[in-house]
Amino acid sequence: MKRCFIKLISLLVVTGVCAFSYPVLATVSTIKKPSIVFISPDFAESQFFNIVNKIMRDAADDLGISLEILYADDNPTTTIKIGTSVLNRTTRPDYLVMVNEVVATAKLMKLANQLGQKTFLFNADYQEGQYDQYQSKTWSGSLLPDDEQAGYQLAKVLVTEARKKKLSDKNGKINIIGINGDHRSRVSISRKKGLQVFVDENNDVELLHIVNAYWSKRRATETVENLLKLFPETNLIWSASDYMASGAAIGAENMNRVIGKDTLTCGIDWLPSTFEEIKDQRLSCSIGGHIFDGAWLMVLLHDQFNHFYPDFIQKRTHFSSINNENLSGIERIFDQELWKKIDYKKFSKAYNQSFSTSHFGSQLLIDELSTFSNTLNKERHVFNNVN
Known part of the structure; x- marks a missing residue:
């Protein structure tokens, strides 16, 4: 009987079915x-x-x-x-x-x-x-x-990748355009602030323009098309969400850019729908958790x-x-x-x-x-x- 009891306890521990897997308060009831x-x-x-x-x-x-x-x-x-x-x-x-x-x-x-x-x-x-x-x-x-940290980290990852790929203009500047969310949103405001802090800390980085696309993939596509006409020197597209980053990539491709090579973009959220785009290197990263x-x-x-x-x-x-x-x-x-x-x-x-x-x-x-x-x-x- 004692051996059976020991075997039972051993089995429970091995399978993870154990009442003492973490300390429990006496007043649990x-x-x-x-x-x-x-x-x-x-x-x-x-x-x-x-x-x-x-x-x-x-x-x-x-x-x-x-x-x-x-x-x-x-x-x-x-x-x-x-x-x-x-x-x-x-x-x-x-x-x-x-x-x-x-x-x-x-x-x-x-x-x-x-x-x-x-x-x-x-x-x-x-x-x-x-x-x-x-x-x-x-x-x-x-x-x-910490959305400010997210905006900062997104810019840092993009710029680090741009430096590796030597993406800069004739003056050595890495040029960014930004696609943000809603102007009323504290999320957008904080993420934009993080981007600006990073740009201010790095002399070789220039923020050309930032536009609100209101979290819309379609608007992000249209906005990027227009911004690339105005700022053809753009190397990086900072996007405040994965969804808009996907739209930004489409917009860049519509303007004959080669995403992942001459133009890089990243987003925020860890959306599973963007994982394939990261695998294909259409998106350089996603910031999330x-x-x-x-x-x-x-x-x-x-x-x-x-x-x-x-x-x-x-x-x-x-x-x-x-x-x-x-x-x-x-x-x-x-x-x-x-x-x-x-x-x-x-x-x-x-x-x-x-x-x-x-x-x-x-x-x-x-x-x-x-x-x-x-x-x-x-x-x-x-x-x-x-x-």
């Missing part, structure tokens, strides 16, 4: 499960937010969170309408989560403050001091990617609700670059079969006392997904050989 409404700013079929919301929901399910996602269809008026409807409910959620939109978010946070409704900002940065009047009341904090931030949002709010974080918290996540050399590793983690395998309780202070906030960020999640990816590939290999 008293952990409360918050309810959350997230107003997703884009359409339900949005490439970026479709992935953000999917992994957010997987994390919520794992943590026992009641999550409702509503779609604002890229319309601030719709955001206000949806938010007001939620705030007028007889039973409101524990948290109302919003992406910062200058007019819509300010109105909703003001109303929420009057009603005593907790709010939380996600994904889009805000101007310093913009919401300070809410900090001591119902605004519970923010989880934001924040596409997984929805999972961290659920962990943060779950733990704050259970008093493992203060009543007001602010966290930032950072970006990483992928290119043709490291794409295969990143591409594997977008296999959605993997996302449900993650035990998000490992990253929750409510369940795991040893988890350190110094490890907080998408890279930890990416490392976890990579481990599952390698295991899953081995399982598939065995299955294919058997069949």
Whole structure:
């Protein structure tokens, strides 16, 4: 009997089915499960937010969170309408989560403050001091990617590649045109600021012009065609999103440029739809990682609700670059079969006392997904050989 018990324990450890895979608090039965409404700013079929919301929901399910996602269809008026409807409910959620939109978010946070409704900002940065009047009341904090860092890193990767390829004009200048998003968007403003900081730091780099294409692939194509007529000395096209970078590449090709050789472009977001373009070297890179931030949002709010974080918290996540050399590793983690395998309780202070906030960020999640990816590939290999 004793041998059987030892064998059983060994089997559980080998297969990863072990109740002690992470330290658990003695009061686990008293952990409360918050309810959350997230107003997703884009359409339900949005490439970026479709992935953000999917992994957010997987994390919520794992943590026992009641999550409702509503779609604002890229319309601030719709955001206000949806938010007001939620705030007028007889039973409101524990948290109302919003992406910062200058007019819509300010109105909703003001109303929420009057009603005593907790709010939380996600994904889009805000101007310093913009919401300070809410900090001591119902605004519970923010989880934001460092978009200025993203804009800076995007410019740095492009210029580094241009220097390797010796792409410069007769005066030794590397010339950039920029395709940005929406002029009202804090994301666009911050990414543009990062670009400008990099240009100011590098004497051999010239920013010729930057135009808003409002996150549209078609507009990006048309804008690049027009800009290349005005600035034929252009070597690099800085694009504030992958989607616009794809459009920029088309626009450059329409102007008889050879993308990847005489003209380089990159984007931001890690959209899977652009991975083939990176493989074909039509896009030199993609800056991202924040596409997984929805999972961290659920962990943060779950733990704050259970008093493992203060009543007001602010966290930032950072970006990483992928290119043709490291794409295969990143591409594997977008296999959605993997996302449900993650035990998000490992990253929750409510369940795991040893988890350190110094490890907080998408890279930890990416490392976890990579481990599952390698295991899953081995399982598939065995299955294919058997069949």
